[in-house]
Amino acid sequence: MEKKTNNKEEKFAHVIKLLKSLPQETAPQDFELRLFAKIENRNFESVARQSKPGWFPGWILAPVSTAAGRVVVLFLFFSNWSNSTKPIVTSENVAKIVAEASKTVIQPKRNYRIVVNKNDVVIKEKVTLPFNPAKSVNLDGYLKNKRRLRGNSINAPGRFVSERQTYFEFPGFIPVEENQKVVNKLKAQIDSLEGNGSNESSQNNR
């Protein structure tokens, strides 16, 4: 083994000779002065900076931070989403929601609806709507420009965005039938049905 090693060394004798011919590099003159000054001043920052530099390779930082950012964004998105949709509603939550809702029931105001009885008599029935008609706007009419506005009214559309109105409670869009038209339409339908029914019965009798 030793002989083998010696053979190898002989093979590279010239390289070894060249390497051994290299001049010996020495530390700078002020090496010790600088070193002991650092020790005196307890200046060990350079060592602290160099210690274990490879524990977390720097090149990983960029992709890791990008991935972490994405995770945070997804987390925020899904946390908001889950809050808004409330996929898990416990019985306690339901009770709480119902209790809150019952407090905010809008006192309905009087209005009418058309009811067709079994004996084909159409009547106008008083109903209570879940909003105050005096404070509402007929959106269809407004859009069609038919019923512009009642000038004095609190229900003027301008009020919706008025600076003077500090509080506005918006219950939502509620369809309101135009009574006379609907009554006429329903009557016409009933009449046509009656006509058809009588025709059919007469045909059957034949």
Added chain:
Amino acid sequence: MEKDLNELTNEELIKEFQDNNTIEAYKILVKRFKDPLMNFVYRFVGDKDVASDIVQNTMLKFYLNKDTYKSFAKFSTWIYTIAGNLAKNELKRRKRRTILSLDKTNDNDKPMQVADPKTLSPERLTDSSILSEHIQKALMKIKKIYREVVILRDIQGLSYEEISEITGLTLGTVKSRINRGRAQLQKLLKDIYYE
């Protein structure tokens, strides 16, 4: 007192420093090892200023972590291990900086300009500074794993066993790496290989 300390071996000096916090013992060890370490680190990283900083940090680490030295090991292998690790970390950092650097005009990143021996006359080749510059450039071209062991063996003159202890490699690996490193150097230095 100092005269007595100067007669102590490296191992006895560090024991004195460990046990009694004798700063004189530390200073003697610094004096004994600053030049060999400077030579080793310079040949490994190829930059004198960087090598000087690394040896400074090696000595500071030795000062701060003196108690991590265990008496069963040789002091020289312990201090060479610290210096070698710091030097390797520095090369890794430099490599990363080179990869990440957008400024390619930085002079520090440019390869060292060394005259090609083919273009030099034999008289000029005998100029020791040019020759040593050329050898250093060849050393920097071989792989780090080979360079370290070749320097420790053929420049620092350490035994295979000591190199094995410093690098943490088996004796067989040390020998094969040394020979591979030498073979690579032989190719790179073929122009001045003849006598």
